[in-house]
Amino acid sequence: MVSRPRLVIIGAGIVGCALADELTGRGWTDVTVVDQGPLFAAGGSSSHAPGLVFQTNPSKTMTEFASYTVRKYSELALAGRACxxxxxxxxxxxxxxxxxxxxxxxxxxxxxxxxxxxxxxxxxxxxxxxxxxxxxxxxxxxxTDGLAAAVSCGEAQARRAVERGARFLPHHTVVGVEQGGGRVTGVAVEVRRPESREVEYRVLAAEVVVCAAGFWGPAIGRLAGLTVPLxxxxxxxxxxxxxxxxxxxxxxxxxxxxxxxxxxxxxxxxxxxxxxxxxxxxxxxxxxxxxxxxxxxxxxxxxxxxxxxxxxxxxxxxxxxxxxxxxxFSFTPDGFPLIGEAPHLDGFWLAEAVWVTHSAGVARAVAELLVDGRSSFDLHECELSRFEPVQLSPAFVEERGKQNFVEVYDVIHPLQPMESPRPMRTSPFYVRQLELGGYFLEAAGWERPHWFEANLPLLEDLVLRHHSQAAEQPEAEQPEAEQPEAELPEEARGMAVERLLGVAQRDQWASRYWSPVAAAESYATRENVALYDMTSLKRIEVGGPGSVAFLQYLTTNNVDKKPGSVTYSLLLDASGGVRSDLTVARLAEDRFQIGANGNLDLDWLTRHAPGGVYVRDITPGTCCVGVWGPQTRELLQPLTDMDLSHEGFRYFSLKTGYVGHVPVTAMRVSYVGELGWELYTSADLGLKLWDTLWATGLPIAGGRAAFNSLRLEKGYRLWGVDMTPEHSPYEAGLAFAVKDGKDFLGRDALSTELTRKLVPLLSAEVVMGKEPVRHAGRTVGYVTSAAYGHTIQRPIAYAWLPIELTTPGTHVEISYFGRRVPAEVATEPLFDPKMEKIRR
Structure with a gap:
């Protein structure tokens, strides 16, 4: 007989009741639910909630939570009445x-x-x-939306859980979280009898404790030594x-x-x-x-x-x-629930900041995590460890929580940032970026430039050059060069420039938080050289005896290469879903630098690290600038003692050396599809590094708008957008990052039989992402990333489609604000398919 852990749920609101039901339905019957109030109108948000369940949400996961809530609660009844x-x-x-x-x-x-x-x-x-x-x-x-009678829904699920062996204890106030050896061991409670003033102190032993206390979550979290950003x-x-x-x-x-x-x-x-x-x-x-x-x-x-x-x-x-x-009600800094296990206390879990709308879905997700070790939902937006330390201060949680309340019904653009508190995190290059007129948006607290007003002259030069080239094109079998440029029809010249800049393919929505300057920055990167601030990307150091074996097991590719190698690899969960993609740089025999996607990767690596292996975040003390473009060697070689020739510095390798006076770790990798290097140094020398590069007079500064366009032309995926734990490496087009014959976490669950695939579409206009894709009158998939490809002068949209529709040349439609936008499946990569530009 399989042993089931003793489990205590704190909170008998709708989430706690739903979780007890989900767990006992999966065979975990040693479940105790405690609440300081009566049953089942216990006095939390569930007791007064109006019970509205609107399913549609920009987040796929939140929509799926709500849809499951609708399906489950539609079948509930209490005392003969529908819930x-x-x-x-x-x-x-x-x-x-x-x-x-x-x-x-x-x-x-x-x-x-x-x-x-x-x-x-x-x-x-x-x-x-x-x-x-x-x-x-x-x-x-x-x-299919509707009204959930929150108290009745909770009670109906609780009664079902009780029939399977669970118990619910009212008037039990949690006053302590017992722990030992880094694990939770139980909860201490004060039991108050309504009929008397006596208080009894008890300890309920447990191997697993789940806090579903709603807006009391921060108080319970403090008992466990955990910050609950609610x-x-x-x-x-x-x-x-x-x-x-x-x-x-x-x-x-x-x-x-x-x-x-x-x-x-x-x-x-x-x-x-x-x-x-x-x-x-x-x-x-x-x-x-x-x-x-x-x-x-x-x-x-x-x-x-x-x-x-x-x-x-x-x-x-x-x-x-x-x-x-x-x-x-409960609000978090980003509006999503808090789901997951405490990073410092094994067995202590959260199911917090959950409204009635998503209650059954979240409960199912947590039950799946506890019982199966993984969830059928993509939880990356909701995982507790997603926040950076700077995002956990009481002042930050309050300010962002209040702003989420204000904006709960606002029309929000997908790139629209919070306005305050900003700036929070800035790279050493920030002062120079301000001088260049950088337009900043925010990610994980970082200020990231999306374009630079200083590059407006480049845009003007690009337009003039394109006018000239358009004037030289043959028309009606006569060389256009025989006509003065002024005689070129203005409409034709205008259309050519609009196509160059991607203006004509953008509506009012796609034009927000974007500038045509991005076209100039894209061309400058493709033709000359540009500096891209990569400091905001998470950098993790892994080292110590056993670090090689640890990373070999946790990642899909072979990272056991000689020091000086860089490997693109993936983190999978037990079901074979893509948890993240990484660059793994081997600095020494037992020391690696990991280029990761965020705090979730740091948490994942830390949880899995065996004794003797250390994992630490080195992002705050370091910085990175990407130097990319065909003129990169002309810029860097005179400044450095490293041999930057193709033979002396191969693609996906690293060296340490100097750029001017600055010690750097240089990695020959590129996320824009051009020759170049990522240069890493300590934060105190970052400004010196930027100024040394800039003093050559060769580079321009590039922003995220150009960066996104360039990476989509090259077909580079963005984790959390293009692929998530819902997807396998083979579906996501990342089979090259899976080493044959290698044992790693998730290997046994992988299958090469595909029913869907991520593919590039060339469309008639720029879309935003998350739009449905239609074929033959039915919805067949959805868009992930989208941008205008300035090099190929076509709008690009990556999308998930059924395998039978992924043949290049297949025609589909993107439903964009109700309009049908024609699109065609294309062959990837759209730019430099032979890798000639990046490997020279």
Whole structure:
């Protein structure tokens, strides 16, 4: 008989109940759920939550969480009554911007497999007769959305778990997390009997503890020595009695940060339009209160929302609101849940910052992790260890949490950064980038330049050169050179330049957070040489006895090469899914530098490292500049003591030496498909390195917009966007990074039989990513990365498609804001397929 660990879940809200159900359904029956409140309206967010389940989300994972929640709760009943009312969901647009965004949202739904349709204003009124027809432009209707009775859903799942052996203990307040030897051993609780004032202290032994305490999560985390980056915020909800309340879909009026649902003859009105109201742990209602999650209603904050509600639903004019609450919900710095095991305490897990919408999906994911060691969901956006240390400060968590509250219903561009607190992390090159007019966006707290205003003259030169070249092209069998340039038709010249810059292929959305300067930077990289700041990429040092064997087992390629080698490899999970891609540079016999994707890789390597092997983050103390382009040798060779000839410094190798006065580790690798090197040095010498390179007068500075265009032309994948743990290396086109005959984590689960594949599309216009791809009238896949390829002068979109549609030349359509954009499967790489430019 298989031994099952003793497990304690902290929190009997809807997440804790769902997790108990999922675990016991998988055979883990020694499950105890404790809560400081009564069962099952325990006093947390679940007890007052309005229960709206809108499935569609820009995140595929969050959509899948919600869709599973719908499927599971639709089958639940308690005392003969259904726990989920599948009334559908309707989001209405009262502005052109919102109406455009609903087209984007319908695309997400189609990509992620949710049935949804755009409806006109008349259809909106049919679905919600109280709407003012004159205010509405249209809507997005999802018939499978609905209302979850949160307390009933929790209780129904809890009762099923109890039937399988679980127990639920009310009035048990967790006051300690017991631990020993780096493992959790149980939880200490104070047991309060409602009928008396006596308090009993007990310790519940456990090998696994899961914190599903909702907005109390930070307090529980502190007991375990863990920072839980979660901010409790109060959110307003009230009800209004009015005739004719429709028995129809839940309604969102996101242009005014409002939502509505029916309560019999009353309408529930929720508002995010008010000021953020953060709630400290010690401000939450005291133990023993009926509803600690509800704070006093502040009418002055709700009055503007009420006026907006009346404007949309004129029938409310004859009514007034009542039963108002300021109910507490959980927000994180990036809006995603917190799922995973504490990095320092084995057996202590989080299932936190989860709303009713995603509750069953998150519970299933956590249960799969505990029982199977992996989840069927891609969890990289939700994993606890995704945050950098700088993103865990109380001030950061509060500021970003409040901003997420403010923007919860805003129309957000996929590149749109948070405005504050910034800047947080800057490379040593930042001061020079500011002088060059860098336009910065943010990633993992880093300021990253996307283009440079200083390169505008390059853009002007590029346009003039292209005009001249266009004028020299033959027309009607006559050499255009015989005509003065001024006689070239202006329309033709304009179209040629627009094609060069990718302007004509961009709508208003694709033109935001982008500049045609990126075209000049792309051409300068292809024709001359450019400097790219690569400092924000995570750098990890792995070393010590056993480090070679450790990395050989954890990565897919052969990294046991001589010192001075660089190897592209992958991290897989036990199911063969791509957890990350890495560059593994062997600095010495027992010391490696890993080029990784983020903190998740650091956590993964640290967890798996055996005794004698150390893993440490060296990113903060180092920096990196990519020097790429055909003129790279002309720039670097006079500055360095290293032989940079192709014979003396082979592709995917490294050397240490000097550039001017600066000691560097130089790796001959390129992420843009051109000759060049990544130069690493310590952070204190970074500015000196930049200035030494810049003083030659040869390079320009390149930004991320050009970088993304160049890498897609070359077919280089971006982990977390193009491939995730959902995908195998063979599907992702990375078979070359899997060493035959080598044993590694995930090897046994790999299969070379493919049903889908990541392929490049050449499209008629630039898209944003996440759009559905259609063929023969049906949805067959979705876009991952997209950009304009300035070298090939075509828009590029990588997409996941069924294997039968991946033959080059296959015609498909990308559904972009409701428009059908023609596209064609292409052969990759789109640029320099023989690797002649990069290996010379």
């Amino acid at each position: 989920f009312d599948q009334v559908g969901g309707l989001e209405v647009a009262t502005t052109e911007e919102r109406w455009t965004d609903l087209h984007r949202k319908q695309g997400w739904a189609e990509s992620w497999g949710v049935e949804g349709r755009l409806v006109d204003a008349d259809q909106c009124v049919e679905l919600w007769p109280l709407l003012d027809r004159g205010k509405v432009l249209g809507g997005f209707h999802v018939p 901010l409790p915020l109060a959110h307003q909800y009230a009800k209004a009695r009015t005739p004719g309340v429709p028995d129809g879909p839940i309604l969102r009026h996101q242009d005014r940060d409002l939502y509505f649902r029916g309560h019999g003859d009353r309408i529930g009105i929720g508002s995010y339009a008010h000021r953020p109201m953060p709630v400290r742990q010690d401000e939450i209602g005291p133990k023993g209160t009926v509803m600690p999650s509800v704070q006093a209603f502040t009418e002055e904050d709700f009055d503007p929302a009420w006026r907006d509600a009346v404007e949309l639903l004129p029938a409310l004019k004859e009514s007034t609101y009542e039963d108002g609450i300021n109910g507490i």
